[in-house]
Amino acid sequence: MTTTLEQPKVETPEPPPARRRWEPWALVALLVGTAVAYIWGLGASGWANSFYAAAVQAGSESWKAFFFGSSDAANSITVDKPPMSLWLMSLSVRIFGLSSWAMLVPQALLGVGSVALLYAAVKRWFGAAAGLLAGLVLALTPIAALMFRFNNPDALLVLLMIASVWALLRAVEDGRTRWLVLTGVFVGLGFLTKQLQVMLVVPPLALTYLFAGPPKFGKRLAQCFAALGAMIVSAGWWLLTVELWPASSRPWIGGSQNNSILELTLGYNGLGRLNGEETGSVMPGGGRGDAAAAMGGAGEAMIGGAVPGGGMPGGGMPGGGPGGGGGMWGSTGITRLFASAQGGQIAWLIPAALILLVAGLALRGRAARTDTQRASFVVWGLWLLVTGLTFSFMAGIFHAYYTVALAPAVAALVAIGSVTLWRRRDSLWVRAVLAVTLLATAAMSWVLLGRSASFVPWLKWAVVVAGVLAAVAVLIPALTRGRIAAVVTLAALFTGLAGPTAYAVDTIATPHTGSIVSAGPNVEGGRGGFGGMGGPGGMDGAGRMGGRTDGTAAPTMPGGAAPGAAGAAAPGTAAGATAGAGDGMGAMGGAAGGLLSGSNPGEELVSLLEQDAGNYTWVAAAIGSNSASGYQLATEDPVMPIGGFNGSDPSPTLEQFQQYVADGKIHYFVAGGRGGGMGGDGTASEISTWVQANFTAVTVDGVTLYDLTS
Numbered sequence: 001m002t003t004t005l006e007q008p009k010v011e012t013p014e015p016p017p018a019r020r021r022w023e024p025w026a027l028v029a030l031l032v033g034t035a036v037a038y039i040w041g042l043g044a045s046g047w048a049n050s051f052y053a054a055a056v057q058a059g060s061e062s063w064k065a066f067f068f069g070s071s072d073a074a075n076s077i078t079v080d081k082p083p084m085s086l087w088l089m090s091l092s093v094r095i096f097g098l099s100s101w102a103m104l105v106p107q108a109l110l111g112v113g114s115v116a117l118l119y120a121a122v123k124r125w126f127g128a129a130a131g132l133l134a135g136l137v138l139a140l141t142p143i144a145a146l147m148f149r150f151n152n153p154d155a156l157l158v159l160l161m162i163a164s165v166w167a168l169l170r171a172v173e174d175g176r177t178r179w180l181v182l183t184g185v186f187v188g189l190g191f192l193t194k195q196l197q198v199m200l201v202v203p204p205l206a207l208t209y210l211f212a213g214p215p216k217f218g219k220r221l222a223q224c225f226a227a228l229g230a231m232i233v234s235a236g237w238w239l240l241t242v243e244l245w246p247a248s249s250r251p252w253i254g255g256s257q258n259n260s261i262l263e264l265t266l267g268y269n270g271l272g273r274l275n276g277e278e279t280g281s282v283m284p285g286g287g288r289g290d291a292a293a294a295m296g297g298a299g300e301a302m303i304g305g306a307v308p309g310g311g312m313p314g315g316g317m318p319g320g321g322p323g324g325g326g327g328m329w330g331s332t333g334i335t336r337l338f339a340s341a342q343g344g345q346i347a348w349l350i351p352a353a354l355i356l357l358v359a360g361l362a363l364r365g366r367a368a369r370t371d372t373q374r375a376s377f378v379v380w381g382l383w384l385l386v387t388g389l390t391f392s393f394m395a396g397i398f399h400a401y402y403t404v405a406l407a408p409a410v411a412a413l414v415a416i417g418s419v420t421l422w423r424r425r426d427s428l429w430v431r432a433v434l435a436v437t438l439l440a441t442a443a444m445s446w447v448l449l450g451r452s453a454s455f456v457p458w459l460k461w462a463v464v465v466a467g468v469l470a471a472v473a474v475l476i477p478a479l480t481r482g483r484i485a486a487v488v489t490l491a492a493l494f495t496g497l498a499g500p501t502a503y504a505v506d507t508i509a510t511p512h513t514g515s516i517v518s519a520g521p522n523v524e525g526g527r528g529g530f531g532g533m534g535g536p537g538g539m540d541g542a543g544r545m546g547g548r549t550d551g552t553a554a555p556t557m558p559g560g561a562a563p564g565a566a567g568a569a570a571p572g573t574a575a576g577a578t579a580g581a582g583d584g585m586g587a588m589g590g591a592a593g594g595l596l597s598g599s600n601p602g603e604e605l606v607s608l609l610e611q612d613a614g615n616y617t618w619v620a621a622a623i624g625s626n627s628a629s630g631y632q633l634a635t636e637d638p639v640m641p642i643g644g645f646n647g648s649d650p651s652p653t654l655e656q657f658q659q660y661v662a663d664g665k666i667h668y669f670v671a672g673g674r675g676g677g678m679g680g681d682g683t684a685s686e687i688s689t690w691v692q693a694n695f696t697a698v699t700v701d702g703v704t705l706y707d708l709t710s
Contacts, residue, residue, distance in 0.1 A: 023128040027119065030132055034115050034139045037508055038108035038148050043100040044511040047633055048151045050598025051515055051645060052086065054629035055079045056103050056151065057636060059090030066090050068242065070251045071625050074617045074638035077651050079625070080255030080264065082238065084192040085153035098636060103151055110155040111148025114162055115139050118408055121166040125173075125372050126416045134415035137496075141407040142503035142519035143345035143400070146512060153194045154404050160190040161201050162408050165379055168205050172375045175214030177223050184227035188234025195269045197405065200390055204382030212375040239265070252651035254625070254644040259651070273396035329398040336392040337403065343448050344520040346403040346410065348500045350388075351440040353410045356417020357381040359433045363420055376416055384409040400518040414496070425480050435471040438495055442467025445499035451523040456502055467495040515596040515626065591703050592627060592672025595646070599630030599670075602701030606634045609668065613637045617665040620705070621657075622672075623647045623684045631670065640666065643684040654686040661708045671697070671704035 047053035051071075055078075059066035062073040069083025070076070079086070088106040096102035115135040123131025138144055147154045164186040171179035183205060190198030206224055213220040242250070242261045256264040330341065338347045357377060364374035387405055391398065418437075424430045442464045449460035470491035473479040479488055503520035591600050599622070601609070609619045609631060621640035622628040628641035642657070643649050652660065660666050669691045695706040 020128070023132075026128070026132055027116075030119070030135050030139070031112055031116055034135075035108065035112045037139070037145070037504075038111045039105065040508065042104045042108060042149060045104070045149070046100055046511070046513055047598060047629070048100070048104065048513055049515055049517075050513070050629035050633060051625050052079065052089075052151045052153075053103060053598075054625065054632045054639075054641075055083075055086050056089040056093055057098055057633055058638070059083070059086055060093035060098065061636075065251075068251050071254065071628070071641045071644070072618065072632060072638040074640070075251040076618070076638075076640045077252040077625075077644050077649065078254040080268065080645055081153055081194055082192040084189060085156040085194075088156065089151060098633075104149060107148055107151060107155045110159050111139070111144065114144075114148070114155075114159045114408070117159065117162045117166055118411060121162065121169060122376075122412055122415055125169070125376055126419055130415045130419040133418065134411045137349065137411035137414055137500075138407055140497055140501050140504045141346065141348075141404075141411065142500055142507055143404045144407045145504040145507045146517060146519040147401055147404045149508065150512065150517065152401065154401065157190055157194045157198060158404055158408060160186050160193060161198060161383075161405065164190070164201060164205060165383070165408075168209060168379060169372060169376060171209060171223070172212045172214070172370065173372050177226055180209065180223045180227040181230040184230030184232075185234045187227075188231040188236075191231070191235035192238055195265050196273075197402075200387045200405070201383055203386055204379050207382060208375050208379040211378065212370055212372075214370050252644070252649065254649060254651075257650060273398075274390075274394050275396065329396065332393050332395060334389075334392055337388060337406075338447075340451060340523050341518065342400045342403055344451065344503055344523055345400050345518055346406050348444055348448060349410050349414050349441065349496060350384075350406075351444050352437045352496065353384060353413035353417070355433065355437045355440060356421065357384070357413050359430070360413075360417045360420050363424060363430075373416075373420070377413070380409045380412040380416070384413060399516050401516075418492075425474070426477070431474050431477075431480070434474045438467050438471040438474070438492055441496050442471075445495070449499055449502075452521045453524075455506070455521040459498060459502055463495055463498050466491045466498075470495055513597070591701060592622075592670065595624060595626060598626050598633070599628070599672075599703075601631055601634050601703065605701040605703055605705075606631075608700055609635050610637065612667070615664075616667045617660070618667070620668040620670050621666050621687075622670040623688060627670070627672065642687055643682065647684045648682055650683045652687075653683050654690060657683075657687050658690070664709060666708050669695070669706040669708055671706070 055065075055069055055071050058070050058073040062070070062075065064070070065073050065075055066087065067083070068075065069078045069081065069086050071079055088110075089103045092106050093099075093102045115138055118138050119131040119135040121131075122134040144158070147158070164183050167179050167183040167186060170176075171183065187198055187202060187205070190201075205227075209224060210217070210220055213223065215223070239261055242253070247259055252259050253261050253264055255268045330336070331339065336342060337350065357380075360377045361374065361381070364371055364377065367374050384406060387409070391402060391406070418434075421430050421434050425434065445463045445467075446460045449455070449463070470488055473484075473488045473491070479485070506521050507519040591602065591605075613619045613635065617638065618640040619635055619637040620628070620631055621642055622631065623642045624647040625641035625645045628639040632639040640652075642652070644651065657666075669687075671688070671692075691706050691708070695708060696710065697704050697706055699705075
């Protein structure tokens with residue numbers, strides 16, 4: 001008598017349903033809708049982040065500035081990031097001319113491309129319904145709706161990170177080395193966009209393929225090394241060129257203290273972001289540092305009690321959750337992403353994504369090692385966990401808009417998890433998980449919407465009612481079949497998307513300017529990093545906290561402009577002088593600009609700077625890149641940003657500046673701005689002191705400047 005050993009049951013991938021007629025039309029509707037939403041009223045934000053806008057203008061005038069990512073066409077100093085995102089915008093400006101629209105349309109198109117690529121990465125293994133849901137969730141994520149309409153590098157970074165996962169999953173599907181090489185190329189290009197931030201997706205990519213790749217382990221390991229080589233080559237060619245280029249004939253590397261791209265990579269933009277020791281930052285080590293020098297008397301007033309009730313809301317410096325106490329960039333910890341500053345940006349569907357991740361892995365638990373659906377859960381889940389935990393505990397510079405890097409992972413997990421569980425809804429435990437997911441999502445929306453008491457106050461009630469009804473309905477098998485199932489699905493979609501959609505619509509309808517911005521309405525305790533007092537983070541061009549230009553930002557700081565003033569000025573139009581310009585309020589905004597907001601010169605000042613501009617290498621010099629940016633964008637002539645973004649880079653030295661003046665290369669020195677006339681340390685302060693001691697000050701449009709040729 002023979003016996004046959006029973007083989008364990010191995011689940012096979014569920015093939016996506018056959019293509020239906022509505023699928024291509026639904027995709028077209030999604031992409032066209034995304035394009036319209038992201039491009040609509042795009043020029044209202046003016047120069048958006050004028051720090052990058054000035055570099056875009058410079059790159060459109062000088063190919064050397066284009067290659068290095070220089071702040072000015074005369075190549076005095078670069079921005080503090082690699083230039084790849086600037087290349088796309090600079091090419092657009094070269095073609096269409098300098099305007100807000102020409103600069104920002106490439107960013108909006110990157111958003112459309114990201115939605116399309118995420119759709120493709122999900123649809124291939126989970127069907128069109130999952131792909132459409134993933135794309136829709138990404139498009140409606142509030143912080144995505146902001147960053148794809150803004151000129152920060154994050155828009156391109158997100159696209160390249162999605163592309164790397166798409167290529168990785170193709171490699172899991174057929175095991176071909178070319179897909180691993182392509183994955184490495186996408187990561188390398190992401191490095192040329194925002195340096196080490198893209199590396200957060202590398203562990204998820206490598207671990208997923210080492211586990212799920214079809215070849216034997218030795219070959220999988222070799223293929224990963226091939227991907228590493230491709231990453232090094234695709235990023236290293238530019239780094240090597242910059243490092244080997246004679247320092248005397250290239251711009252200073254902004255953000256570094258020793259004119260080194262490697263220092264910038266590993267220091268200010270590298271380990272410094274994790275441990276808080278960013279040399280040259282506003283507040284080195286997370287402490288108070290030179291903040292008072294950076295902000296002058298206004299900084300002291302802001303820190304010491306100018307805000308009603310004394311100090312910043314919640315105590316400490318801005319950026320964290322309720323209660324503060326986390327230092328310069330806010331409280332760290334596992335709840336950071338759910339705090340007031342970050343919650344409305346990204347947290348709406350994070351609980352759902354985590355629940356669906358666990359449930360999806362459980363459903364695919366007995367599948368073959370190479371199962372592509374399980375690999376999808378693994379790679380998107382690790383992306384969310386690795387990046388989310390890093391953001392939660394990093395002690396260095398952190399802004400709410402960084403969370404856009406989580407949006408694709410959240411969107412993908414919600415889509416693939418929801419569709420996978422819905423197809424297995426015959427099981428009681430699956431229906432129970434769906435119900436818990438809906439209730440958690442409704443609760444999260446209740447909390448986030450409750451932080452803005454005046455913002456569509458009825459919506460949180462509607463979301464909770466829809467969520468509870470949908471949760472009850474999915475527990476009843478008869479209600480998950482036939483036509484009634486469509487009603488339940490709509491209720492579930494409303495529960496998950498109503499809140500973020502409302503935030504996204506508010507974001508699209510509201511102009512945003514400044515270096516630190518955040519999406520959605522004002523929220524209690526929301527500070528969004530350095531500056532967002534009680535609302536969307538950052539400072540706008542009028543000296544207001546919050547980064548919005550609709551007059552709804554938080555209260556004007558001492559000496560700042562009145563709401564609705566210069567911040568909303570359109571590109572190329574004079575904003576005029578604003579209150580407090582040149583009086584030590586440079587870091588807070590005004591006509592002279594400052595640490596976090598671009599300058600807004602009046603017509604008389606612009607006319608003065610443009611006189612005989614062709615006779616000078618730089619029509620002016622100003623301390624800090626943001627202060628210099630407005631003058632450069634208004635005149636379209638090079639303006640030297642002394643000290644780079646923070647005004648703390650040793651570029652140029654006092655001796656170099658004196659030689660430039662002696663050679664007649666700089667026409668004016670513009671006071672105000674980051675550190676101008678406000679004391680502090682370093683070469684910026686030395687230059688400011690020397691200019692004040694040797695040249696005569698005049699005031700034009702409320703801005704103090706010195707003619708260095710008189």
